Amino acid sequence: MTEGRFISKNKYQWDRYQNMLDGWKLYSPNELGQAYLSVCSDLAYAQSHYPETQVCKDLNALALQFHHILYRRQPQRWTELLHFFKHTVPMSFYRSRHFLMFSLGLFLIGWGIGVMSQCLDTGYFEAFFSGAYYQETMNNIKSGNPMGIYGSEGEVEMYFKITTNNMFVGLHYFVSGLLTPFYTIYMAITTGTMMGCFTTFFAQNGYLTDALIAPNEHGSLELPAAIVCSAAGMQLGMGWFFPGKLTRLKALMQSAQEALTMALAMMPFFMIAGFIESFITRHQEWPMAVRILLMVAGLTFSVYYIILLPRQLGKKDNG
Secondary structure (H helix, E strand, C coil), X not given: CCHHHHHHHHHHHHHHHHHHHHCHHHCCHHHHHHHHHHHHHHHHHHHHHCCCCHHHHHHHHHHHHHHHHHHCCCCCCHHHHHHHHHHHHHHHHHXXXXXXXXXXXXXXXXXXXXXXXXXXXXXXXXXXXXXXXXXXXHHHHHCCCCCHHHHCCCHHXXXXXXXXXXXXXXXXXXXXXXXXXHXXXXXXXXXXXXXXXXXHHHHXXXXXXXXXXXXXXXHHHHHHHHHHHHHHHHHHHHHHHCCCCCCHHHHHHHHHHHHHHHHHHCHHHHHHHHHHHHHCCCCCCCCHHHHHHHHHHHHHHHHHHHHHHHHHHHHHHHC
């Protein structure tokens, strides 16, 4: 692309960004951040193809103005943080809804694989997890406490261990998209397979109700968060490997902004799920109604925040 064509193609957008700088108080940090990333992407392209030209100097000046506003503003206020979770995150879900649906579909496919595998081979559970986990689970079943695994450690110790691990796994789903989106697809299917195998194993041993309720007291938040992180990883990978008409760097920056927003927004989900798993799920003696209510509440919130609210905001913005 010639320098003249590059300028002609992007001039309107640069003028819009300059207008944003003139009235920056009217824009959210996320909107300013997206504009900043776009300018930096154009600047990197210009420096690679048209070094020491006026367009490089102009873009560099534009990028410096955005940097000054974004990083020398007053500390982020609570209202901005609230806006992030009430509007920015749901809108990212809405724009990424196809990735989310695809990720959910992969999880369900994996769940079906897990169910079928355990039905065809009753030793699949032991092979999938580990011999030690299988033996502990069998001992719990024989003692009449099938979900005793959730009470095998102290609450505080278990909370930090479970929460740290789940957050790491969620971010791993996201970052692995840079390797290849197909690896993230594999992990999404594997997560579903694990749950399908787990549920079927306990059903075969006469504990279907326990397998459906106990893990989902916290799983109603943890599993949707994992599905979202998988979708974020796939979106990141698609931007990197399939940039379309954009430069690879610009496509990556655009997909990374959206994907990172979704992945980071799931960290509170993992933290709350970890608390429930460590402090509440172990109490299988609690009334069934209370446990079902906890599961339904988590699932209802997940569906509302990840699906219904984004759809509502998306229709409002497009309307």
